[in-house]
Amino acid sequence: MPLMYGAQSEGRRDDETMRRFRHDRFGQFIHWGLYSIPAGSWNGVTYDYAAEFLPQSAGIGPARWAGLVDDFAAPEFDPEAWASLAADLGARYVTVTAKHHDGFCLWPSSLTDFTVAATPRGRDVIGELVHAYTARGIAVHLYYSVLDWHHPDWRYAISSSQDEEAFDRYLSYAGEQLRELATRYPNVRGFWFDGTWDESVKANGRWSWEIECMLKRLIPGAIVNSRLRADEHGARHRDSNGALMGDYFSGFERRLPDPWDRTVTAEDWEACVTIPQNSWGYHAGAEVARTHKHPLELLEQLVQAVSLGGNLLLNFGPRGDGSFAPFEKDVVHTLGAWLETNGACIYGCGPADGWDYPGWGYYTADAETGAVYAVVTRIPVSGAIALQLPERTRVRNATAVATGRPVPFAVRDDRTVRFEVDRASVIPLAFALEVEQRDDTAEQPEVNPDL
Numbered sequence: 167m168p169l170m171y172g173a174q175s176e177g178r179r180d181d182e183t184m185r186r187f188r189h190d191r192f193g194q195f196i197h198w199g200l201y202s203i204p205a206g207s208w209n210g211v212t213y214d215y216a217a218e219f220l221p222q223s224a225g226i227g228p229a230r231w232a233g234l235v236d237d238f239a240a241p242e243f244d245p246e247a248w249a250s251l252a253a254d255l256g257a258r259y260v261t262v263t264a265k266h267h268d269g270f271c272l273w274p275s276s277l278t279d280f281t282v283a284a285t286p287r288g289r290d291v292i293g294e295l296v297h298a299y300t301a302r303g304i305a306v307h308l309y310y311s312v313l314d315w316h317h318p319d320w321r322y323a324i325s326s327s328q329d330e331e332a333f334d335r336y337l338s339y340a341g342e343q344l345r346e347l348a349t350r351y352p353n354v355r356g357f358w359f360d361g362t363w364d365e366s367v368k369a370n371g372r373w374s375w376e377i378e379c380m381l382k383r384l385i386p387g388a389i390v391n392s393r394l395r396a397d398e399h400g401a402r403h404r405d406s407n408g409a410l411m412g413d414y415f416s417g418f419e420r421r422l423p424d425p426w427d428r429t430v431t432a433e434d435w436e437a438c439v440t441i442p443q444n445s446w447g448y449h450a451g452a453e454v455a456r457t458h459k460h461p462l463e464l465l466e467q468l469v470q471a472v473s474l475g476g477n478l479l480l481n482f483g484p485r486g487d488g489s490f491a492p493f494e495k496d497v498v499h500t501l502g503a504w505l506e507t508n509g510a511c512i513y514g515c516g517p518a519d520g521w522d523y524p525g526w527g528y529y530t531a532d533a534e535t536g537a538v539y540a541v542v543t544r545i546p547v548s549g550a551i552a553l554q555l556p557e558r559t560r561v562r563n564a565t566a567v568a569t570g571r572p573v574p575f576a577v578r579d580d581r582t583v584r585f586e587v588d589r590a591s592v593i594p595l596a597f598a599l600e601v602e603q604r605d606d607t608a609e610q611p612e613v614n615p616d617l
């Protein structure tokens with residue numbers, strides 16, 4: 167159907183900025199704001215729901231919530247230390263909350279007083295972070311919530327002409343804030359939109375089209391996630407013709423596609439996940455919870471995402487004072503150390519065409535060289551890893567990515583090779599496979615069944 171405000175382009179972007187985003191594969195999400203101070207509790211009551219939802223959970227109105235501005239002193243906020251942490255994690259980009267649903271701005275916006283400028287130290291948090299991350303070669307994306315609980319003209323739905331006039335004022339405010347962000351911080355790489363599911367926003371597809379045009383005019387090559395967009399019929403993420411809007415699909419929140427779902431490889435996409443079960447902002451309960459994910463679970467999610475052609479955005483919620491909790495530092499050390507020696511199977515990689523999901527782990531392939539990686543995350547009781555090869559494919563040799571040492575394997579038949587894996591191996595265990603195509607006339611591979 168003809169659309170005025172559908173997808174602005176067809177297919178994958180192939181410019182340098184998007185190729186870099188695709189190559190990066192791994193990003194760090196940062197949720198930090200006023201919600202980080204109460205950390206899920208209010209007036210002595212702890213609310214289990216996500217910490218950044220405390221105003222809703224505890225019924226705190228905007229005026230009372232704004233009282234937290236005086237407490238946002240952040241004595242431990244150290245942008246260079248945050249950038250070092252991102253580098254240690256192995257993240258190639260960071261997405262930082264410039265404004266979350268509560269409407270508090272982490273930059274000194276001229277459009278409202280509800281910003282860091284009103285805090286005791288008045289630091290331009292976004293400006294200092296953009297400088298520190300960029301200086302470390304880490305790209306920055308700015309998170310912006312269209313949903314805004316603080317602004318008096320926010321509406322969930324439009325049911326009167328007064329609502330329409332108010333919400334038009336709100337969209338003008340949000341549009342000017344986004345212009346301000348793109349103008350103040352022109353070297354950010356992208357914008358991560360959220361809070362766009364309400365009827366009021368879905369009814370304003372033209373506004374979302376104009377925002378995408380404006381940001382890409384102010385910052386040529388800027389990357390925008392699909393959550394910003396609605397078309398004129400209210401279709402989100404993909405327009406009414408099914409075409410992806412924005413530059414990558416960002417509908418996977420606290421979940422990944424199934425490891426065998428190859429349909430997702432048709433688009434660029436990113437999944438965002440938390441370390442606790444469900445809190446993006448710092449929740450004091452997470453420090454003692456036994457429910458947050460083990461670092462190796464998170465690492466497996468990264469490998470799974472790459473095996474399906476996606477990026478993983480892993481969330482960290484700094485405490486109100488600007489420090490990071492020990493359980494988050496554990497994740498940084500575990501993932502960073504593994505990526506230090508195994509990053510070849512992640513950065514610059516994507517799906518390994520023709521290599522079906524094996525169950526014991528994932529296959530990835532280097533997008534440039536075609537090198538295939540087998541990444542083992544579950545060692546079978548037999549200790550034997552069987553690889554089902556694509557047709558007419560031969561494995562010439564295999565090396566352990568972490569050590570570079572050759573790894574023996576048995577050719578079981580013309581479609582199966584088998585590795586013996588030490589069950590005490592540190593997993594994920596990545597093998598680099600040198601493969602070649604066999605033509606039909608070539609001799610059958612030498613089978614050594616007794617291995």
Ligand SMILES: C[C@@H]1N[C@@H](c2nc3ccccc3[nH]2)[C@H](O)[C@@H]1O
Nearest residue numbers: 197216218219360361419438446
């Ligand atoms: C990326 C994540 N998206 C926000 C969000 N808001 C929601 C409202 C309803 C249901 C799920 C939500 N996730 C979370 O607070 C976080 O910022």
